[in-house]
Amino acid sequence: MDVATVTTSDRSLLNAVRGTLDGADQALLCVAFVQQRGVHLVEKELKALAARGAAARLVVTTTFETTTQAALGMARGIGVEVRVLNPGSGSTYHPKLYLGSRGGQAQAVVGSANLTGGLATNVEAAVWMSGRRRDAPIARAWDWAESLWQDPRAQAWQPGAAAEGEEELEPELLALISAAARKDPVFRTLGPNPQGNLVTEVTPSEVLVETTRSRERTGSAASIPAWMFNLAWDELRARGELSNRTLLDDLRVHRSSAVSAILARLPPVAVASGKRIVLRWRGPP
Numbered sequence: 001m002d003v004a005t006v007t008t009s010d011r012s013l014l015n016a017v018r019g020t021l022d023g024a025d026q027a028l029l030c031v032a033f034v035q036q037r038g039v040h041l042v043e044k045e046l047k048a049l050a051a052r053g054a055a056a057r058l059v060v061t062t063t064f065e066t067t068t069q070a071a072l073g074m075a076r077g078i079g080v081e082v083r084v085l086n087p088g089s090g091s092t093y094h095p096k097l098y099l100g101s102r103g104g105q106a107q108a109v110v111g112s113a114n115l116t117g118g119l120a121t122n123v124e125a126a127v128w129m130s131g132r133r134r135d136a137p138i139a140r141a142w143d144w145a146e147s148l149w150q151d152p153r154a155q156a157w158q159p160g161a162a163a164e165g166e167e168e169l170e171p172e173l174l175a176l177i178s179a180a181a182r183k184d185p186v187f188r189t190l191g192p193n194p195q196g197n198l199v200t201e202v203t204p205s206e207v208l209v210e211t212t213r214s215r216e217r218t219g220s221a222a223s224i225p226a227w228m229f230n231l232a233w234d235e236l237r238a239r240g241e242l243s244n245r246t247l248l249d250d251l252r253v254h255r256s257s258a259v260s261a262i263l264a265r266l267p268p269v270a271v272a273s274g275k276r277i278v279l280r281w282r283g284p285p
Helices: 012-021 036-041 043-051 069-077 136-150 171-183 212-217 226-239 244-250 256-264
Strands: 002-007 026-031 055-060 081-085 096-102 105-111 125-132 154-156 186-188 196-202 206-210 222-225 241-243 269-271 278-281
Touching: 002 012, 012 043, 012 096, 012 105, 012 125, 026 136, 036 043, 036 069, 036 226, 043 055, 055 136, 069 081, 096 136, 105 136, 125 136, 136 154, 171 196, 171 226, 186 256, 196 256, 206 212, 206 226, 206 256, 212 222, 222 226, 226 241, 226 244, 226 256, 226 278, 241 244, 244 256, 256 269, 256 278
Parallel strands: 026 055, 055 081
Antiparallel strands: 002 125, 026 096, 081 154, 096 105, 105 125, 186 196, 196 206, 206 222, 241 278, 269 278
């Protein structure tokens, strides 16, 4: 059996979680908190599980109101079966366990990171294990996770009244983007051939941006959801810099050019000189 320590510092924790899900014929995730930006970080792998008919299950808690209805709806929408476990009686559900298996082989990530943007942007660590499903440490992890799934207090998640609500921009970020748009609603993309992005509206859950492409396709502005900005913002503050390549490849923010253009105009952010598109965190002006 192979064992390694993985962390967010070098992106190995996120890669370990993605690798645990990639190619699995069943997956079981037991985490306390789930947010849209976290589901998005492993969305590609979860969709691939569903596409090949593999079972994906998720056990979460809603006690602390950190898990969002929108995130659970997003997970279920891509084929994940969701149960909510709120033990009560002074007991707190708080694990962070990611399991995947294929045939007799299995992987497990056991650590501190919830299924949130923290998989990429927090200071988190975990132990990754890879081996046979019957290897004692992996088998014990699977047995314990299955006991959580079968816990009689665990209930199948059902959308509530707020199920359609989307993740909202962090309050500071919402204020900064709104102020920048009021000053000048046109945000030019970075790089050798800048293009105009017209911000037509900023709401807590999205930024509406009109580009040449959006006008050609729909005749109107396109939505950039709040989680994309939140994830980019967390990464920038946590690591001190954010490249367009990181947005695309690591964080999988497909509206990276527009997100970078908007963040670049905010007072705490500077654009690094050089050929690569890199934003740097400089803190309050």
